[in-house]
Amino acid sequence: MNPVNYLYLAALLFTIGAAGVLIRRNAIVVFMCIELMLNACNLAFVVFARMHGNLDGQIIAFFTMVVAAAEVVVGLAIIVSIFRTRHTASVDDASLMKL
């Protein structure tokens, strides 16, 4: 099968993720969309690794997974604490820093 199709898939997943981040208000959903974008990138990396015949892309995919895992831990903690204090998970409401 032509590896370029996987790239199309990755682009599609990324677009869905990006659209989700931009459109959805719920912080959890936004978060999931970010994960979707990250994984779309991972897919692209793996495909490129396959296409070029070396392991660089796969190594970077692993890095991304590690970073994403760490990010999920911190991000979820923030979302939970915001939800506890403000009883909402809407990203539009978290604008206290605005002048």
Place this chain on the structure above:
Amino acid sequence: MENLIALLVAAPLVGAALLLCGGKRLDRAGHWIGTLLAVASFAVAAVLFADMLGKAAGHRALHQHLFSWIPVGGFRADVAFQLDQLSMTFVLLITGVGSLIHIYSIGYMEHDERRRRFFGYLNLFLAAMLLLVLADNYLLLYVGWEGVGLASYLLIGFWQHKPSAATAAKKAFLVNRVGDIGLSIAIMVMFTTFGTFAFGPVLAATGDTGEGRLTAIGLMLLLAACGKSAQVPLQSWLGDAMEGPTPVSALIHAATMVTAGVYLITRSGAIFNAAPTAQLAVVVVGAVTLLFGAIVGCAKDDIKKALAGSTMSQIGYMILAAGLGPIGYAFAIMHLVTHGFFKAGLFLGAGSVMHGMNDEVDMRRYGGLRSYMPITFVTFGLGYLAIIGFPGLSGFFSKDKIIEAAFAKGGAEGWILGAAALLGAAITAFYMTRVMLMTFFGEKRWNPAEVHPHESPKSMTIPMIVLAVGSVFAGGLFSIDDAFVTWLEPVTSFAHGNSPVSATAVTAATIVVLLAGVGVAWLKYGRKPVPVAAPRGSVLTRAARRDLLQDDFNHIVFVRGGEQLTRTLVQLDHSLVDGAVNGTAASMGGLSGLLRRLQTGFVRSYAVQMLGGAAVLVAATLLMRSV
């Protein structure tokens, strides 16, 4: 012998330090210490004078190098003294009259609780004045110049509890500063032109220096002389300076300090000789001032202010003579010395009168005092005859010579200057006769129940007698075989002028105008009683009472003008400088206000911006690749 020169300055300087730092324990002996050190300085001067007389005319100058003051690379300022005939004349006058006035002050300041301080200041003045005339370079002269200014300030404001005295002191100081700036600029120009400011090299190098430079130096020196010697246009401080104790007026504002300008011009003679424009300015200043002072002297009812006007006028004569060049220098100094005698004597006499009249200074409240104060009357009278130039007395010889020299200037200038000098002589005779008549003659205009005129103590009368003797004989003595001119000639050089009028005619004219002045004064103040309340008087009289509107002029031109200038500058500062600063700040503020709008607080719009930014970066990267 030359090692003695420093002693001249050191003695009064030590006195000043002792008296001003010694504290209360010296209160009882302070005036004796001060007087003793002044007399000691005079004694040293007398020894040096005797030594100088024993030498040949060309080898009389002594030089003493004390130490190098500021040796920096090519710049060298020394503390070194030069004692030649000109300095010697001044030293004798300063220490001699100074000593007499110290003695006089013992009696005059007897009841003043700050007498010790007064003598300290007097000693400080003597030291500074001696430094001024003994310095061998302009920078050291400047030190003395500022020193006498300081002493003058302290002594005019000695009774500082009187607001008028404090103000007068400040005024004198400020006006003097204007002149001092002239001297400092002159010294700077001198340094850039000649590379030194020692008298010897500077005065020797005038021959091969551009006239423009010399004119600049000359005019700046003239400005300095105007400030210190109360010449037009910097004359306004002298009248107010009479707020000081009378001995101060006699010593500083009549006999010595105010003549420093004449010294400066005579000392710098070589510069003025080579700069005719500056010289012309000097004679104009002299001629204008001699009339200005005389007119002011005619209208004043305050005896000391009348004498102050007279001082201004007499110094005008000296400046005029000094501006005439080699035909006048010697006579300027001769008049300076005789004036030192008779004017100091007149001031001491005025002080003696005030002493006996409960410090009254208004001559309209005097009258008929000759029988109450015989010694004061006789000494004051002799000083009076000397100043108006009564034949045979000091003033006659010196003033006559100046008038003659003025005519000898030649051309229309000579006639104008000569006429001004003659007119001045007539007015001098008028106002001095007026002072004399109002004070010692006529009916009593004081209340015998309140005032008890009495003769002053011996400590006061003896100096007056000595000065009166000087006023009578000095001029005649100096004129025997032209002794004074011969004495000064090696320093100031001397040239006989070609007067279009013969000496006899000038003398005759002087005597005629003298008699006219005295006659008019007698008609106005001797024949009929003097009213106690001053009459309104003519426009000129009223103007003269206000010192010919000098203060009004200064107020309108300099005070108002200065205020206007500062106001304009403040406005400029507000609009231009502050405008630029504030404008920058405001535009930055506005710009950041605009930028702030980007900060919406919506996370999703930030996300869009990030996405857009990333897209732009990618696009840019691709674009760069393809190019």
